[in-house]
Amino acid sequence: MDIYAVLWKEMKDLLRDRRTLGAVVILPLLSLPLLGAVTLAIYKTQPISFAIVDGDNSTISEEVGRLLSQYIEMTAESSGQKASISQFPSLEEALRSKGLDYVVFIPLGFGENLSSIDKVAYLEGYKRADTARAGTAESIFYSAVNYLSSSFSQRRIEVLLKYANVTASPSDLLQPVRIMESSYVSGGAPAPPNAEEISYTARMLAFALFFVTTPAVSYMVDSIMGEKERKTIESLLSLPISRKSLLGGKILASSIVGMIAGIADVIGVIVYFYLIAAVYGGGGFLLNFGIVAVHSIDVAATAFATCALVSPLIISAKSSRGANATAATITGLAMIIFFLALLTDVSRLPAYAYYPLLLIPYMNSVLVLLSYVQGSLTSLLFHFFLLIGETTLLYAVAFKVFRTELLLMPPTAEE
Secondary structure (H helix, E strand, C coil): CHHHHHHHHHHHHHHHHHHHHHHHHHHHHHHHHHHHHHHHHHHHHHCCEEEEEECCCHHHHHHHHHHHHHHHHHHHHHHCCCEEEEEEHHHHHHHHHHHHCCEEECCCCHHHHHHCCCCCCCCCEEECCCCCCCHHHHHHHHHHHHHHHHHHHHHHHHHHHHHHCCCCHHHHHHHCCCCCCCCCCCCCEEECCCHHHHHHHHHHHHCCCCCHHHHEEEEEHHHHHHHHHHCCHHHCCCCCCHHHHHHHHHHHHHHHHHHHHHHHHHHHHHHHHHHHHHCCCCCCCCCCCHHHHHHHHHHHHHHHHHHHHHHHHHHCCCCCCHHHHHHHHHHHHHHHHHHHHHCCCCHHHHHHHHHHHCCCCCHHHHHHHHHHHHCCCHHHHHHHHHHHHHHHHHHHHHHHCCCCCHHHCCCCCCC
16 A cells, blocks of 8 residues: 555655664663663762751760761661761851751750750751752651650650559550551552552553653654655655555654654653662552553554644644744643643543543543553543544544645745
């Protein structure tokens, strides 16, 4: 068929252009994992720097300094990081020192207040605002203070229990209310094992669909406007190929490029977030055959939908500048939708936002994956067929507006 001849021609052009092929496959496959590896190396080798200044110089303040150092190191280690702790003779010297992320000051009278039953002892924390790791250092310090406060609270309660001649557990008095938590899924059924990891995986894979759009759009722009600027469109139109076959072959080739890039980017994203999870100690990915199969189909459908969405706009563009502006608009729209999928529960958006967004194919691409994770086959099929329907409609529009005389017109500088 004519369409396969056009597809073959486009694939040969792509294989000859090794830079483009490398950008489509190798760069997305390696760039994010390399970024994750560098991040991991930095967090493993570059410690978070603390300084503890004892302005009280009491027996209790010395003990607090030792305990704080232990708790800070323990908290940092639990999140896969390292902490270095220095002692300074004065607060002014510590604040002037370069290379610190957080300074802890034990003020005068701290030991007296902490050793009493009815007083509060205050620690002063100084967060360096112009360092990238100040927020992490602050979080570690607050966690360490919680451990410290709990330890001394138990001591106070033990003293009170002794004087009251009451037998009780200090931890029970400190935490009279505790939590017994269970997980469930939509519909109220108990959550299966690893449900949170599967949901996290689905959100990340939905976000990774964004990487399908850029190469597909870029290749589609070059496939149509590039032929026009390189003056090769005339010889192509002189061949005995129908208008539908010409456009269909270019759309199919652009979709394949998008699918290849999407697969490479998904692998890169998964490796990247595995490395980030290793740094922060967070939850990881959980892949199974079902989610891989659904995502593979979703990648293909999203690639075709991208080409369908951009084709009518590129065909009607009068210049490469206009076509590139269109490409940027489509890519921006995709970024908004896929970031929404990463940061929010898109299925719970308000009706005035949810239903209009369903008119955008990318929204249905996201909901296909999320519906699978939620176990809703009806919702999955609905959004999949809605995605296919919107894609088909956009292709019909593209074939309708595609006229060969537009391709023969010389490009203009402005729209």
